[in-house]
Structures are given as structure tokens and as C-alpha cells.
Amino acid sequence: MKKTKTKPQISLLSLSLSLSLSESKMKEEAMEAILRNTVQNSLRHFMYKNAIFFSEFLCAEFPSEANLQLLASCYLQDNRAQCAYHILKGTQMAQSRYLFALSCFQMDLLNEAEAALCPANEPIAEVPNGGAGHYLLGLVYRYTDRRTNAVHHFKQALSLDPLLWTAYEELCILGAAEEAAAVFGEGAAICIQKQYLHHTFASHNSHVSEEDRNLTSSRNLVSAEEVSPRQLKQLSGNNVREVPGSCQGMTTSVRGAGQPPNGVYHLSLYNTPSPIATQFSAAAPPPLCRNLQPNGSNTSTAAADSSPRSTINSTIQAPRRKFVDEGKLRKISGRLFSDSGPRRSTRLAAEAGANAGTNAASVAGNGTNNSSKYLGSSKLSSAAFRSVTVRKVPNWANENFDEGMRNEVFDDCRSNIVSGAGALPSVDNKALDQEGATMPCSGVLLNNSKVLTGTAEILSLLRLFGEGYRLSCMYRCQDALEVYSKLPHKHYNTGWVLSQHLKEGMKLSYLARELISTDRLAPQSWCAIGNCYSLQKDHETALKNFQRAVQLDSKFAYAHTLCAHEYVALEEFENGIRSYQSALRIDSRHYNAWYGLGMVYLRQEKFEFAEHHFRTACRINPSSSIIMSYLGTALHALKRNSEALEMMERAILADRKNPLPMYQKAKILESLESFDEALEVLEELKEYAPRESSVYALMGMIYKRLNMNDKAMLHFGLALDLKPSATDVATIKAAMEKLHLPDELAEDS
Amino acid sequence: MATESSEGEEEGKLTGGSPVLSVDEDLREMGNKAAWSVSSCKSGNGVSSLRDDNLETYWQSDGAQPHLVNVQFQKKVKLQLVVLYVDYKLDESYTPSKVSIRAGDGFHNLKEIRSVELVKPTGWVYISLSGNDPRETFVNTFMLQIAVLSNHLNGRDTHVRQIKVYGPRPNPIPHQRFQFTSTELNTYAFVR
Numbered sequence: 001m002k003k004t005k006t007k008p009q010i011s012l013l014s015l016s017l018s019l020s021l022s023e024s025k026m027k028e029e030a031m032e033a034i035l036r037n038t039v040q041n042s043l044r045h046f047m048y049k050n051a052i053f054f055s056e057f058l059c060a061e062f063p064s065e066a067n068l069q070l071l072a073s074c075y076l077q078d079n080r081a082q083c084a085y086h087i088l089k090g091t092q093m094a095q096s097r098y099l100f101a102l103s104c105f106q107m108d109l110l111n112e113a114e115a116a117l118c119p120a121n122e123p124i125a126e127v128p129n130g131g132a133g134h135y136l137l138g139l140v141y142r143y144t145d146r147r148t149n150a151v152h153h154f155k156q157a158l159s160l161d162p163l164l165w166t167a168y169e170e171l172c173i174l175g176a177a178e179e180a181a182a183v184f185g186e187g188a189a190i191c192i193q194k195q196y197l198h199h200t201f202a203s204h205n206s207h208v209s210e211e212d213r214n215l216t217s218s219r220n221l222v223s224a225e226e227v228s229p230r231q232l233k234q235l236s237g238n239n240v241r242e243v244p245g246s247c248q249g250m251t252t253s254v255r256g257a258g259q260p261p262n263g264v265y266h267l268s269l270y271n272t273p274s275p276i277a278t279q280f281s282a283a284a285p286p287p288l289c290r291n292l293q294p295n296g297s298n299t300s301t302a303a304a305d306s307s308p309r310s311t312i313n314s315t316i317q318a319p320r321r322k323f324v325d326e327g328k329l330r331k332i333s334g335r336l337f338s339d340s341g342p343r344r345s346t347r348l349a350a351e352a353g354a355n356a357g358t359n360a361a362s363v364a365g366n367g368t369n370n371s372s373k374y375l376g377s378s379k380l381s382s383a384a385f386r387s388v389t390v391r392k393v394p395n396w397a398n399e400n401f402d403e404g405m406r407n408e409v410f411d412d413c414r415s416n417i418v419s420g421a422g423a424l425p426s427v428d429n430k431a432l433d434q435e436g437a438t439m440p441c442s443g444v445l446l447n448n449s450k451v452l453t454g455t456a457e458i459l460s461l462l463r464l465f466g467e468g469y470r471l472s473c474m475y476r477c478q479d480a481l482e483v484y485s486k487l488p489h490k491h492y493n494t495g496w497v498l499s500q501h502l503k504e505g506m507k508l509s510y511l512a513r514e515l516i517s518t519d520r521l522a523p524q525s526w527c528a529i530g531n532c533y534s535l536q537k538d539h540e541t542a543l544k545n546f547q548r549a550v551q552l553d554s555k556f557a558y559a560h561t562l563c564a565h566e567y568v569a570l571e572e573f574e575n576g577i578r579s580y581q582s583a584l585r586i587d588s589r590h591y592n593a594w595y596g597l598g599m600v601y602l603r604q605e606k607f608e609f610a611e612h613h614f615r616t617a618c619r620i621n622p623s624s625s626i627i628m629s630y631l632g633t634a635l636h637a638l639k640r641n642s643e644a645l646e647m648m649e650r651a652i653l654a655d656r657k658n659p660l661p662m663y664q665k666a667k668i669l670e671s672l673e674s675f676d677e678a679l680e681v682l683e684e685l686k687e688y689a690p691r692e693s694s695v696y697a698l699m700g701m702i703y704k705r706l707n708m709n710d711k712a713m714l715h716f717g718l719a720l721d722l723k724p725s726a727t728d729v730a731t732i733k734a735a736m737e738k739l740h741l742p743d744e745l746a747e748d749s
Numbered sequence: 750m751a752t753e754s755s756e757g758e759e760e761g762k763l764t765g766g767s768p769v770l771s772v773d774e775d776l777r778e779m780g781n782k783a784a785w786s787v788s789s790c791k792s793g794n795g796v797s798s799l800r801d802d803n804l805e806t807y808w809q810s811d812g813a814q815p816h817l818v819n820v821q822f823q824k825k826v827k828l829q830l831v832v833l834y835v836d837y838k839l840d841e842s843y844t845p846s847k848v849s850i851r852a853g854d855g856f857h858n859l860k861e862i863r864s865v866e867l868v869k870p871t872g873w874v875y876i877s878l879s880g881n882d883p884r885e886t887f888v889n890t891f892m893l894q895i896a897v898l899s900n901h902l903n904g905r906d907t908h909v910r911q912i913k914v915y916g917p918r919p920n921p922i923p924h925q926r927f928q929f930t931s932t933e934l935n936t937y938a939f940v941r
Contacts, residue, residue: 603923694927733883
């Protein structure tokens with residue numbers, strides 16, 4: 001009897017114990033959840049100190065690798081990669097490894113980054129975070145000069161996530177990109193659709209099985225039918241650190257721990273453009289339903305009250321936020337909710353500023369400027385990938401495009417839902433149907449056909465952008481232009497594209513001022529100012545500005561090249577060579593640096609070096625007639641005159657408007673004593689450059705050698721009329737003097 | 750015309766002086782590539798005050814006249830203009846009066862190429878090195894010596910606040926005999 005009595009007692013005891021245990025457990029979980037929420041909230045409001053404080057608190061109370069990840073991500077957001085590095089050193093979880101690699105990358109510890117992403121002793125281990133991980137790994141390989149590996153990983157990244165535009169850009173820069181149509185084609189469409197449609201499937205799944213946990217969306221949508229839309233909003237909101245009002249305790253229900261590639265893949269899908277955001281999806285929370293159930297009842301009623309429209313709206317907010325990095329949030333909201341005009345002009349300014357000085361040749365004639373722009377912007381994209389701070393906006397080109405694209409997608413969502421509301425006057429609505437609740441982004445009311453059309457639109461645009469970029473990376477600028485002109489008008493107008501056409505050097509100083517006032521931390525602004533000074537021949541100040549740009553972003557190859565140009569102008573050739581080489585270390589396809597080195601060697605009369613460098617530059621950019629003509633000059637100096645002449649011909653053909661190769665050709669002919677041919681060329685040149693003193697001066701010299709003194713005098717006179725430099729005046733006048741002494745022994749000039 | 754040499758001592762009186770330094774576009778300052786030295790100086794007012802771009806600091810000599818400033822280049826350079834900053838209002842009897850400019854390969858073969866007399870100068874004084882002949886726009890030399898032969902009010906020592914030496918800008922395009930003047934050619938001259 002006793003036994004039986006005690007049994008129930010014991011069982012009661014145990015029950016109460018277990019209850020209290022579970023209660024305390026739940027209390028703990030709630031505490032942890034609250035802390036995580038606080039951290040995410042603080043991050044959302046850019047209150048980094050607060051976020052860090054609470055995440056440290058969290059780690060102290062609930063030490064777990066997931067919380068460590070959260071802490072590390074706070075540090076990364078606050079631009080303190082070193083702290084993140086130390087925290088995550090030695091961690092094994094995939095997400096931790098990814099964050100660790102990111103910190104290493106920002107600290108320039110590329111070896112460690114590589115080791116973290118693909119450990120040497122586990123060759124089969126998956127690269128964490130799918131597409132984003134491959135992209136990061138690709139960058140590491142790129143900066144350690146392992147091109148084939150880099151290319152491989154970028155391609156992997158793209159195949160896992162076709163919307164990883166930056167990966168495609170990197171491929172273009174490395175010269176290994178396939179045609180955009182292939183990359184952003186059918187396969188990609190299917191890929192993207194699969195991701196989105198998966199969410200619909202998941203939404204029907206009410207159990208949190210292991211597999212489901214892998215899918216962020218499923219976490220969003222678990223028991224979507226049971227859980228009301230409001231719940232859903234909270235869930236998806238949680239995913240993006242947005243914790244809606246009533247459900248503070250309901251955090252973390254949406255992350256998966258182990259991160260097998262699948263789940264991470266979806267994460268990376270959402271967070272592709274700003275991998276930093278993935279940090280928040282770290283941590284292994286208790287399974288979803290456990291958290292859900294207690295609150296589910298509470299909120300479902302509340303949710304039921306709220307109008308479908310508002311919940312859906314706010315849900316849309318969530319995905320939009322997901323994509324937005326801290327720094328971009330400001331820009332995007334500015335862009336959407338204000339007139340996009342001024343911002344575009346700022347961006348234009350930014351692009352133009354990064355463009356070279358007044359000597360910007362026309363787009364058609366001289367692809368150099370454009371391509372150098374691209375190089376600059378590509379550097380920026382990789383830089384942006386790494387930089388997290390709000391103010392730092394190195395990712396000009398990419399960001400604009402990304403914003404454009406992303407905003408497109410989301411605005412379409414919005415336009416669908418808030419049908420006809422015209423909420424965003426500055427953005428045109430694309431041709432998606434104006435039906436009610438279609439949300440390609442979070443899955444409750446997914447409509448398959450909408451996903452398809454949405455994807456198709458994005459991809460078709462991406463194809464255009466991609467092809468254009470690829471072509472411009474190959475310096476086939478005319479083709480690139482044609483591609484761009486096919487873009488729908490509004491995209492064409494994004495700063496990224498229009499920058500190609502902006503060649504008004506006059507506005508340079510104005511733009512530079514505007515840039516600096518907009519963003520002092522962008523290296524481009526400083527480059528723009530530097531270019532202004534350079535134009536005014538104040539090379540020391542220009543140099544200082546370019547050095548500042550380098551300080552801001554040491555991986556900005558173009559800034560190094562500009563520094564080098566200034567050194568050369570100041571005749572500090574050693575420093576110039578050093579800077580050119582730095583630029584080339586960062587980007588071996590930076591043809592401006594090759595060209596610059598060639599010029600230095602030409603000046604130093606090291607003609608073989610000069611020839612080699614010009615030739616490399618030419619190979620990289622086969623459409624620059626200027627480089628070709630300098631190559632010809634070098635060849636002429638090496639006395640390989642027939643090759644030189646051939647090169648000049650090619651240069652002339654490459655750009656009919658470029659008078660330089662014609663002039664050089666005439667010079668070569670003169671030195672070969674084919675005076676008549678030389679004169680012919682010069683006569684033609686007079687058409688292109690009628691007020692060029694040196695043309696007449698050279699003609700005068702030739703006539704002098706032909707002993708046609710009258711003509712010589714005439715041309716010398718014309719040359720002098722055109723106000724040449726003092727040195728040339730001296731030379732010409734000296735020559736004129738000698739004309740008057742035909743019978744005396746004239747010394748050679 | 751060919752026989753006349755430009756070695757003739759050209760006497761010229763220079764009065765006044767501009768408060769602002771303005772030099773032609775096609776000239777550039779060459780002093781950075783030279784080694785500067787002075788015949789004597791008071792401590793704290795040495796040769797560095799001549800090149801510090803600070804008009805408050807000055808070089809003060811400390812010895813017998815003539816006081817010399819030597820500018821030595823590593824290779825022959827073309828020079829066209831020497832500019833001094835001197836101020837009678839501030840320095841009175843320390844202000845240079847007779848200045849002679851000499852050029853040559855070294856101390857052993859300096860020859861006077863220009864001689865001027867300053868009359869109460871207050872500011873930048875431009876001394877051109879060109880001869881009359883357009884062929885002689887420049888002086889091609891290893892070394893330049895600026896000699897202060899006498900001061901205002903017969904002062905013994907002299908104050909000079911700044912000295913700049915200008916030569917022509919080299920052709921930015923290597924291996925070109927003539928420089929380009931038109932925008933067409935200048936636009937296409939470089940890749941940036």
C-alpha cells in the first residue's frame with residue numbers, strides 16, 4: 001500500500017519537479033530568447049555598443065557556439081573584425097567557420113580564412129553557407145593569386161545561387177565568365193524558382209523535422225496553417241532581427257543549427273548581397289514547435305484581428321530588410337521614399353568622380369576610361385563585401401545595381417499587394433500582375449506563376465547587366481554599350497550604367513566636392529578630388545588625395561595607379577614603379593598600371609621593358625589605340641621600324657579620331673627618311689588637329705631636310721603662331737635661324 | 750647675332766616686388782632636386798629657412814661679403830627663372846641690394862650670367878635667366894650661385910626669406926621632340 005501510495009507521490013514529485021524544471025528551462029529559454037532579441041534589435045538600430053554588451057551577457061549566461069556567433073557578428077557589424085576573430089578561433093560549426101573566415105578576410109589573414117572555409121584535413125567537408133561561402137572562398141583565392149581555384153569557387157557560388165551577382169562580376173574580372181545568357185538562363189531560373197517554391201511546400205509542413213529546420217523559410221512557415229499570418233510575420237521577422245511588438249519572447253525559432261548545405265543555401269539566398277546578415281541566422285535554438293506552441297495560442301487571436309493586408313505588408317518589410325545591410329538600409333530607404341533624382345546624381349557623381357580626369361576620351365573612341373571604371377567598381381564590390389560600416393560605401397557600382405534589382409523585386413511585391421497604391425512614386429512598377437497577395441519572398445501565399453514571372457524578369461535583366469559587364473571587362477566596350485542600351489530605361493539610368501557616358505571633365509571639380517560632402521569615406525571621392533588637382537598640374541596635392549584613397553581601401557587598385565601617375569609626373573620614378581606594382585598585385589589585369597610602367601620605362605629608355613609592358617597592356621585591352629601607339633613608339637626606339645609602323649596602322653584603325661598614332665607614324669617615317677610619306681600623313685593629320693603646333697613644326701623640320709626652305713619657313717611660322725611651349729619656341733626659332741645660313745656649316749640641331 | 754654672347758653683364762634695376770608668387774604654367778620649380786648650401790649663416794637662420802615655404806623665417810648670413818647661396822644639381826638642367834623673396838620694410842639694412850647670378854659646372858668655373866640691383870624690394874623679385882636670343886631662353890647648367898654683393902644702407906649681413914628656381918616643364922610624353930598644344934592631341938596623349 002505504501003508503495004502504491006508513494007508511487008503516486010513520487011510520480012507527483014517527479015512530475016512537479018519536471019514541471020518546475022521545464023518551467024525553469026522555459027524561463028531560461030525565454031531569457032535567452034529575450035537577450036537574443038535585444039541584441040538583434042540593437043543591431044537593427046545600429047546601437048553596436050548595446051548589442052555587444054548584451055551578446056557578451058548572453059554568452060556568459062548561455063555559453064554556446066551559436067551565441068558566440070551572434071557576438072562575433074555584432075563585432076563584425078561594428079567593424080571590429082579582430083574581436084570576432086578571437087572569439088571564433090577554433091570553432092567548428094559551419095556558420096562559425098564562415099564568420100571566422102570573414103573576420104580573417106577583413107583582417108587580411110587570407111591563409112586562415114581559407115583554412116576555415118575548407119579545412120585541410122577534411123577535403124570533403126562542405127563549404128559553409130553555400131553560395132556565400134563559395135564566394136568568400138573565391139575571393140580568398142583571388143587575392144592569393146590562385147586564379148583557377150577562385151574561378152571554380154565563383155562558379156560554384158553562382159550555381160548554388162544564381163543571384164550572386166558579385167560572383168559573376170568577379171568572374172568577369174578574372175576573365176573567366178561565361179556568357180551572361182548562359183549563367184542567368186534557364187538553369188538559374190529553375191534554381192531560383194526551386195528555392196521559392198520550396199517555401200510553399202514547407203508551409204504545408206507542420207512538423208519541425210530535421211530537414212525542415214534546414215530551410216529558413218520552412219522555419220518561417222512551419223505550421224503556417226496553424227500559425228496565423230501574424231505569427232508568420234514574427235517568424236520571418238525574427239529571421240531578420242525585426243521583432244514585432246507583442247512577441248518579444250519569440251525569437252530564434254527560425255534557425256537551424258548544423259547548417260547542412262541545403263538550409264544554408266536558403267540562408268545564403270536571402271542574404272546573398274550582404275552575407276553579414278547571415279550571422280543572425282546562427283545559433284541552434286530549441287526546435288520550432290516548442291516555442292511556437294505556447295505562444296501560438298496567444299498570438300493567433302491577435303493575428304486574426306489584424307487585417308491581412310497589414311500583415312502581409314509587414315511581412316514584406318521583413319524580406320526587404322533581410323537583404324539590406326546596415327549601410328545600405330539608409331540608402332535604400334532614401335531611394336525608395338524620396339525622389340531618386342538627387343541620389344542618382346550623387347551616384348552619378350560618384351561614378352564620374354572615379355572616372356579619370358578631363359582627358360576622358362569619348363566612350364567610343366577610347367574604351368580605356370570605361371574599363372578602368374569597371375575595374376574600380378569591381379574592386380569596390382569586393383570591398384563592399386568586406387566592409388560593414390554604415391558610412392563606408394565602397395560598393396558604388398554594385399550597390400546601385402543591387403539596390404536597383406532588389407528594389408525592383410520588392411517593389412513589385414509591394415505593388416502587388418498594395419495594389420495600385422502607388423506607394424513608391426519613384427519606382428516604376430514592372431509588369432507583374434496586380435493581383436492580391438502574391439509574395440515570392442515569404443511563402444504563405446506563394447503563387448507559383450508569380451514566382452516564375454518574377455524570376456524570369458530578374459534573370460532577363462541580369463543577363464543584360466551580366467553580358468554588358470562581361471564585355472566591358474573584356475574591353476569590348478562598343479558591344480557592352482549595345483547591350484546596355486537594351487536595358488529598360490530606368491536601369492539604364494542607374495548611376496552604374498550612366499557613368500560610362502559621363503565624360504564631362506569640366507564638372508569634375510563640382511562633382512568631386514559633392515562627393516566629398518556625400519561620403520568622405522569613399523575612396524572614389526578622394527580620387528575625384530585628386531584628379532582635379534592633377535588637372536591643374538598640382539601633382540603634390542593630387543598625390544596626397546590619392547594616397548588618402550589608398551588608405552581608405554588598400555585593395556582599390558585604381559587608386560594605386562593614380563598615385564603612381566602622380567609620382568611619375570613629379571618624376572619620382574621609383575615610387576611610381578612601386579605604386580604601379582602594388583596596383584598590379586591587386587589586379588593583374590589592370591591595364592592602366594601596365595601602361596604606366598611602360599611609360600616609365602620608355603622615359604628611362606629601357607625600351608625592351610617598355611615594349612613588354614605595353615604589349616601586356618594591349619593584350620588586356622585590345623581596343624585602346626593609345627596603348628598601341630605607345631607600343632609602336634617603343635618598337636621604333638628598338639629600331640624595329642616595320643613592326644612599329646604596323647602597330648601604328650593598327651592604332652589608327654582602332655580609332656580614327658585619335659591623332660596620336662598618325663603623328664607617331666609621321667615621325668617614324670621621317671626618321672626613316674621617307675619624307676614624302678611622312679608629309680602625306682601630316683597633311684592628313686592637319687585635318688584632325690588643325691591647331692596643333694607640333695604638326696607644323698614637324699613639317700617644317702621635314703621641309704628643311706628637303707631643303708625646301710620657303711615651305712619650311714612658312715610652317716615654322718605657323719607653328720610659332722600656335723603658341724607652343726617655351727622650349728619648343730626655342731627649338732623652332734633655332735631651326736629658323738639655321739635656315740638662313742644655307743652656306744655656312746649648320747650644326748645639327 | 751650669332752656672335753653676341755649672352756655672357757655680357759646686364760645691369761638692371763628692379764624695384765618693388767609682388768606680394769604673390771605667380772609663375773608661368775610651363776615652368777616648374779626645380780629646387781627640390783638640388784643641394785643647397787650657403788657661405789655662412791647665423792645659427793637658427795640657416796639654409797633651410799630659404800626653402801621652407803615660410804616667409805617668416807629667413808636666412809641670415811654671418812661673415813664677409815659676398816654672401817653666397819649655392820644650388821647644385823646632379824645633372825645638367827635647364828633653368829629659366831630665379832625668384833627671391835626679400836622685404837625692405839622688414840629687413841632694412843639686411844635687404845640685398847646688388848645680386849649676381851652665376852652658373853657653371855662647379856665652383857671652379859662659375860661665370861656670371863645675370864646681375865641686378867634691387868631698390869627697396871618688398872616681396873617676390875623675379876630674375877629671369879634668359880638672354881635676348883630665343884635660343885637662349887634657358888641656362889643649361891650643373892650649378893647656380895646666387896651672390897649678394899651688397900645690401901641696402903651698406904649693411905654687412907643679409908636676410909633672404911625664400912628662393913625658388915624654375916626651369917621648363919619636360920615634355921610629359923617621352924621621346925617627343927615637340928610638346929602637344931592642341932586639345933585633340935592632348936586628349937589622346939595619355940591613358941589614365
